[in-house]
């Protein structure tokens with residue numbers, strides 16, 4: 080009985096942590112390259128979910144029934160890919176329009192952070208203004224099937240979310256270790272002067288980082304909407320802040336940190352909710368974070384740079 | 389009387405042994421040198437004395453009292469001031485304010501008085517300002533007193549940093565490579581300045597320096613370390629003849645004075 | 650008495666405002682905006698102490714505001730009103746007029762103690778990691794209140810207007826406005842004196858180079874505690890006042906959104922410029938009011954304008970300068986001493 084409920088919660092935590100992990104990636108990669116906390120990133124996740132909504136509706140509306148060649152799985156795959164591409168566009172646009180000019184002017188890092196906060200507000204409220212406050216239901220592309228093995232309930236969607244996240248982790252680690260751009264990304268976070276020496280323009284690396292980060296947020300958006308099919312303009316705000324916390328918990332600037340931090344936060348939240356009244360969830364989760372960061376300020380994988388004097 | 393006694397001082401950075409079993413004594417009024425190749429652990433010794441690192445082993449005694457384990461501002465308050473290898477002035481405070489803030493421990497008032505501006509607040513601020521102005525005049529930098537340090541030429545910034553240390557009214561002044569990055573003219577001035585400070589303020593000076601002209605000209609005595617360990621100690625002329633020092637410094641048979649002249 | 654020109658000017662200005670308010674020449678709407686401006690000034694200048702002068706990045710100012718708001722409100726409602734939660738008043742309602750500053754101060758002290766939650770980790774942590782800690786504290790405060798059913802939990806807490814009313818019954822004056830004017834003046838006065846003293850400049854030294862500050866005799870840990878507690882304490886007082894303007898508060902009033910608003914004021918005005926914070930608090934409060942007819946679009950237009958502003962002035966309106974640096978003649982006018990004796 081105890082083991083069952085433990086495993087059940089573990090599975091839920093893995094799914095919940097997956098969303099945090101995928102979003103935390105964007106925070107962590109941008110931070111590694113620019114030392115910028117991109118506070119608009121949670122809203123990029125929201126934008127991803129909405130773009131996914133429109134594409135899926137479009138595909139289903141047009142072809143439902145009439146074109147048997149588009150199986151639900153295919154619709155889902157197209158939705159995911161197109162959403163990732165379009166959302167990357169949004170992420171890169173924000174970098175080009177808002178962040179880059181400020182950087183060029185040599186503004187203090189914190190002014191860029193404030194600009195990021197403002198961009199987030201524009202995305203949230205622009206959405207609210209354009210689409211109205213009504214919630215939207217994300218169309219069901221994959222029919223949910225529930226399984227029960229040994230008393231543990233799960234759906235195909237849950238499994239897909241977890242598997243996708245693990246695949247993304249492997250993919251990104253490979254990109255960062257094996258491709259030239261990926262290595263340049265890592266090089267920048269170690270030494271800002273090194274990358275021009277490698278013959279890669281810094282701006283290219285930055286744009287690449289935003290593409291990776293935004294497309295992962297878009298992926299998280301579509302997956303989230305598939306699992307919890309209700310969309311609203313502020314859906315990215317709280318999840319975004321928490322994903323950011325997950326990134327820091329893991330050690331910001333580290334890809335594996337984003338995953339471990341994301342899953343860890345997922346575990347803390349789910350298990351706190353399972354053991355205590357659910358209203359205490361945030362309180363306990365954030366208290367754990369506070370204590371943890373007070374003891375190990377740089378997160379799990381972060382290393383404190385020695386200050387030489 | 390010995391002003392500073394260092395015994396069996398050892399420090400590790402992780403697995404790296406930066407300072408090992410260092411023993412030395414500074415007499416009051418002495419001008420002592422500390423030299424050694426890059427990475428020998430000289431700055432680390434200063435950091436250990438000023439309390440920035442806690443020694444892995446060994447002890448540091450200042451005026452007979454152990455200061456190992458004190459926080460840096462406490463060490464400073466006892467009378468040890470220093471400058472840094474890479475200039476560390478506060479760049480958004482004026483030169484004058486730099487010299488005032490470094491007397492923080494002598495303020496004698498806290499938050500409440502800073503707001504209420506009682507009589508003791510005014511008298512202690514006046515005293516601190518007066519000290520700062522005295523040092524400014526002694527160093528001949530009144531003209532730049534309201535400038536931000538980052539707008540001054542390098543040599544002057546060094547001078548301001550020394551002034552900031554002097555404002556602390558130290559008994560021991562530690563200078564970490566004060567001539568680094570100076571042009572020959574500035575180095576000449578620096579040599580004069582260091583001697584003059586010692587005579588004017590009657591304090592003990594401990595100096596890390598690569599510039600042999602500075603070391604040979606101002607130090608009474610010096611210690612040479614390599615890989616954190618002492619390899620020689622003596623007067624400048626003794627050190628100049630020491631074969632081990634010549635090897636450590638140059639890695640080849642060449643007299644020390646050929647370097648940096 | 651040359652030295653007191655700024656103080657005198659402010660007192661006259663306040664007296665004038667109160668007379669005009671009493672005579673209904675300033676209608677309730679204008680009074681309301683004035684009150685919001687005052688509260689914004691307290692919030693922005695106090696956050697500037699930590700984010701501007703000390704160079705940390707606190708994003709949880711609203712959390713401290715909440716602590717002060719709840720402590721002051723609960724005390725006042727408990728002591729001076731007949732409420733469904735606490736029963737009959739413990740003191741006579743008319744005594745509120747005397748005790749209000751004390752309950753306000755109690756809120757400030759409570760918030761200052763909550764500031765320790767950030768100050769102590771700041772000994773070891775700086776920059777972005779400390780930012781997370783402030784964020785976490787903001788959430789912790791908010792969800793602690795949500796879980797305290799005695800004081801209304803997530804549903805909120807009210808009854809503050811009857812406290813104000815009982816003050817008005819004793820002497821019919823716009824009391825909330827008066828307290829806000831006093832608190833605003835006091836805040837700017839305290840902060841200005843603090844940061845211009847040599848003691849307070851230790852905080853700027855800490856921002857520029859913490860290692861040098863500590864080695865050059867500044868007790869950095871003590872300075873951090875002072876700065877965080879002062880900043881959060883003032884935010885608590887602002888919270889207490891805010892609660893009495895609104896008459897009703899709930900934990901949702903004090904989210905990251907509120908913290909963001911204050912952050913924007915600080916950075917728009919210029920990090921490390923008190924006059925900048927005052928100006929931008931006034932400007933932004935008025936702008937947010939003026940754009941109210943735009944409804945949903947308000948929160949699209951305002952951030953857009955702010956982004957443009959930052960592009961044109963990437964250090965904020967004032968940078969690190971004060972009005973007296975921009976207009977040196979002001980120094981003489983206000984009777985300030987020259988910076989260096991001749």
Ligand SMILES: Nc1ncnc2c1ncn2[C@@H]1O[C@H](COP(=O)(O)OP(=O)(O)O)[C@@H](O)[C@H]1O
Pocket residue numbers: 385386387388401404406424425426427428429430431432433
């Ligand atoms: N904070 C630190 N963390 C790790 N290693 C350090 C640190 N500071 C200095 N070191 C190492 O300790 C050795 C001595 O450094 P240092 O005292 O700065 O040398 P010096 O001043 O003689 O040139 C060097 O190898 C240096 O890399």
Ligand SMILES: [Mg+2]
Pocket residue numbers: 430431432473
């Ligand atoms: Mg050195």
